[in-house]
Amino acid sequence: MSSATHDVLGIGNAIFDILVRTDDTFLTGHGMTKGAMALIDEARAAAIYAAMGPATEISGGSAANTIVGLADFGARAVYVGKVKDDQIGRMYSHDIRAAHVTFTTPAATDGPATGCSYILVTPDGERTMNTYLGAAQNLHPRDIDPGQVAASSIVYLEGYLWDPADAKAAFVKAAEIAHGAGRRVALTLSDAFCVGRYRDEFLELMRKSTVDLVFANAAELLALYPGSDFDGALAQLRRDVRSAVVTRSEKGCVVVAPDDVTAVPAFPVAEVVDTTGAGDLFAAGFLFGLVRGASPTICGRLGALAAAEIIQHLGARPQTSLKALAQKEGLPV
Amino acid sequence: MSSATHDVLGIGNAIFDILVRTDDTFLTGHGMTKGAMALIDEARAAAIYAAMGPATEISGGSAANTIVGLADFGARAVYVGKVKDDQIGRMYSHDIRAAHVTFTTPAATDGPATGCSYILVTPDGERTMNTYLGAAQNLHPRDIDPGQVAASSIVYLEGYLWDPADAKAAFVKAAEIAHGAGRRVALTLSDAFCVGRYRDEFLELMRKSTVDLVFANAAELLALYPGSDFDGALAQLRRDVRSAVVTRSEKGCVVVAPDDVTAVPAFPVAEVVDTTGAGDLFAAGFLFGLVRGASPTICGRLGALAAAEIIQHLGARPQTSLKALAQKEGLPV
Numbered sequence: 001m002s003s004a005t006h007d008v009l010g011i012g013n014a015i016f017d018i019l020v021r022t023d024d025t026f027l028t029g030h031g032m033t034k035g036a037m038a039l040i041d042e043a044r045a046a047a048i049y050a051a052m053g054p055a056t057e058i059s060g061g062s063a064a065n066t067i068v069g070l071a072d073f074g075a076r077a078v079y080v081g082k083v084k085d086d087q088i089g090r091m092y093s094h095d096i097r098a099a100h101v102t103f104t105t106p107a108a109t110d111g112p113a114t115g116c117s118y119i120l121v122t123p124d125g126e127r128t129m130n131t132y133l134g135a136a137q138n139l140h141p142r143d144i145d146p147g148q149v150a151a152s153s154i155v156y157l158e159g160y161l162w163d164p165a166d167a168k169a170a171f172v173k174a175a176e177i178a179h180g181a182g183r184r185v186a187l188t189l190s191d192a193f194c195v196g197r198y199r200d201e202f203l204e205l206m207r208k209s210t211v212d213l214v215f216a217n218a219a220e221l222l223a224l225y226p227g228s229d230f231d232g233a234l235a236q237l238r239r240d241v242r243s244a245v246v247t248r249s250e251k252g253c254v255v256v257a258p259d260d261v262t263a264v265p266a267f268p269v270a271e272v273v274d275t276t277g278a279g280d281l282f283a284a285g286f287l288f289g290l291v292r293g294a295s296p297t298i299c300g301r302l303g304a305l306a307a308a309e310i311i312q313h314l315g316a317r318p319q320t321s322l323k324a325l326a327q328k329e330g331l332p333v
Numbered sequence: 334m335s336s337a338t339h340d341v342l343g344i345g346n347a348i349f350d351i352l353v354r355t356d357d358t359f360l361t362g363h364g365m366t367k368g369a370m371a372l373i374d375e376a377r378a379a380a381i382y383a384a385m386g387p388a389t390e391i392s393g394g395s396a397a398n399t400i401v402g403l404a405d406f407g408a409r410a411v412y413v414g415k416v417k418d419d420q421i422g423r424m425y426s427h428d429i430r431a432a433h434v435t436f437t438t439p440a441a442t443d444g445p446a447t448g449c450s451y452i453l454v455t456p457d458g459e460r461t462m463n464t465y466l467g468a469a470q471n472l473h474p475r476d477i478d479p480g481q482v483a484a485s486s487i488v489y490l491e492g493y494l495w496d497p498a499d500a501k502a503a504f505v506k507a508a509e510i511a512h513g514a515g516r517r518v519a520l521t522l523s524d525a526f527c528v529g530r531y532r533d534e535f536l537e538l539m540r541k542s543t544v545d546l547v548f549a550n551a552a553e554l555l556a557l558y559p560g561s562d563f564d565g566a567l568a569q570l571r572r573d574v575r576s577a578v579v580t581r582s583e584k585g586c587v588v589v590a591p592d593d594v595t596a597v598p599a600f601p602v603a604e605v606v607d608t609t610g611a612g613d614l615f616a617a618g619f620l621f622g623l624v625r626g627a628s629p630t631i632c633g634r635l636g637a638l639a640a641a642e643i644i645q646h647l648g649a650r651p652q653t654s655l656k657a658l659a660q661k662e663g664l665p666v
Contacts (some may be wrong), residue, residue, distance in 0.1 A: 018424075021652070049427060050427075052427075052431060053431045053432070054392065054401070054427075054428040054429075054431045054432045054650055055424070055427070055428060055431075056389060056390070056391050056648065057389070057390035057391070057424065058389050058390070059387065068387070086420055087419055087420040087421050087446070088420050091351075091388070091390065094382060094383075094385075094387075094388070095387040095388060096387075098385060098386045098387045098388075099386070099387045113420070315389065317387055319354070
């Protein structure tokens with residue numbers, strides 16, 4: 001196994017976030033499930049946007065947010081995702097490269113526009129996402145650079161990739177290359193409804209060891225093992241995958257290693273402004289710990305720190321140096 | 334004089350803000366004058382953007398920010414400004430209409446892209462703007478709807494309109510229609526360097542009573558009367574224009590009426606995050622007081638309140654209801 005030149009390579013749907021503060025009646029009035037990610041078509045996107053208030057735009061995309069967080073901690077990070085070469089796609093590409101992430105996926109020159117998520121943030125800080133995949137639908141196995149994947153210590157994949165047709169094949173291709181090069185493969189389950197759509201396939205990825213590490217929140221875990229309570233689902237998870245981390249919002253996280261389970265507390269937060277990216281940034285901190293060889297507790301604390309930063313402002317990209325925050329907390333970076 | 338169906342109609346350069354937090358060395362390294370607005374061409378825009386960190390995008394434009402603030406207070410507000418029918422122009426149009434502003438200026442279907450300002454925000458909260466006018470250059474007198482102008486109690490114009498070639502003619506046309514209908518015309522001097530470029534023309538607008546009310550900050554006032562100190566410049570301003578308001582940041586403002594001068598204090602602010610839009614939102618509050626027939630002191634307090642809201646977060650569009658803030662402070666809305 002040759003030495004890795006990248007720490008983490010993330011593959012995901014490249015999505016530009018259009019964020020607006022609203023109230024719960026907007027969600028119910030538009031038939032939205034609070035806290036979930038719903039896939040929408042162009043017509044529904046237009047209808048939601050027309051009804052929304054003035055917005056703030058910030059680049060997003062689940063794995064992209066994680067990869068930007070990793071780069072912010074100081075990791076060598078790579079992103080693979082598909083935008084179109086349009087105004088939004090160019091802003092998206094700017095933002096991820098300006099965050100010191102290697103991003104070389106060619107932008108589409110035709111086909112649908114760069115994907116957008118219309119994100120409604122309620123006064124409790126919860127975010128409800130309506131995602132138009134756009135160009136992200138066209139991520140294809142040929143967008144996977146085998147050399148880049150093989151040179152990355154960890155390949156990180158989002159469950160949302162199961163939605164676009166060809167991205168799944170790109171996912172599997174990347175996982176095979178990674179394992180062939182002796183690297184690790186991590187998967188985030190992304191969203192409870194996403195787990196509902198692809199439960200059997202996600203379980204197969206885990207049981208066949210296509211993935212070595214799974215990130216899930218409590219709702220996703222319960223969606224993976226319907227009918228189980230948290231402890232029952234956790235026990236099944238331990239049988240199905242080598243390693244896992246289950247996040248529980250303000251209750252912290254549970255790190256599942258082959259031999260033991262470690263509970264790690266969250267960081268206290270003054271005010272939850274917007275939970276968009278909480279899970280993504282948790283994964284960033286955790287993976288950063290992992291590539292630095294930290295203990296499960298330190299990995300969990302780094303994850304909790306990054307999640308705490310992201311939920312205290314609008315948008316899923318860090319506004320404060322995560323490296324500096326970690327140093328301030330005495331965490332190794 | 335028929336009864337007005339709009340309170341304030343604002344005309345300005347429609348500009349999408351691309352905001353980034355940076356440090357002073359970035360400004361000096363790129364030859365920028367801190368706190369100023371510099372006009373840039375496409376090549377310079379590309380160079381600055383390539384060097385900038387990850388950004389946040391929020392609709393802007395000086396007069397547009399004022400008009401959105403007015404609508405937020407509850408005024409019937411109209412905006413006239415030129416975007417292109419591109420992705421950014423469509424976001425811009427969405428944002429201003431979603432703020433309950435009447436916006437009917439046709440978007441350009443060809444020519445340059447929607448204008449953008451690359452705004453660097455330093456740790457002290459000061460903003461330095463680099464504006465690519467783009468489609469805003471093509472605002473033309475035919476974009477002025479005479480009926481809409483005549484039906485507006487106040488026409489509000491930004492000094493920045495002197496930069497694009499045809500916008501000046503649109504400005505003068507609107508002022509003539511407004512006065513013909515017995516309405517008032519207000520002008521903001523926009524920027525000290527803008528005043529430097531057009532001092533004689535701005536003085537002529539004032540002395541010929543093309544404008545009835547002038548908004549300026551202290552730097553703009555001193556640029557209008559070079560060689561004078563603040564008090565000397567204020568005395569000249571009183572001779573040159575019927576009414577004026579001079580803002581002095583944390584020192585509050587001075588309201589100049591034909592018969593007297595009133596000093597009004599600022600609102601205390603916990604932390605200045607980003608001064609982008611401070612003057613624009615001051616004008617929003619002040620004009621709102623004016624259309625409601627409030628005293629100079631109340632007008633100044635409403636302006637100070639709106640300015641205080643806008644400088645406590647990134648971007649020049651309100652994030653909190655200005656109407657609710659004013660009610661909380663016991664100000665009439």
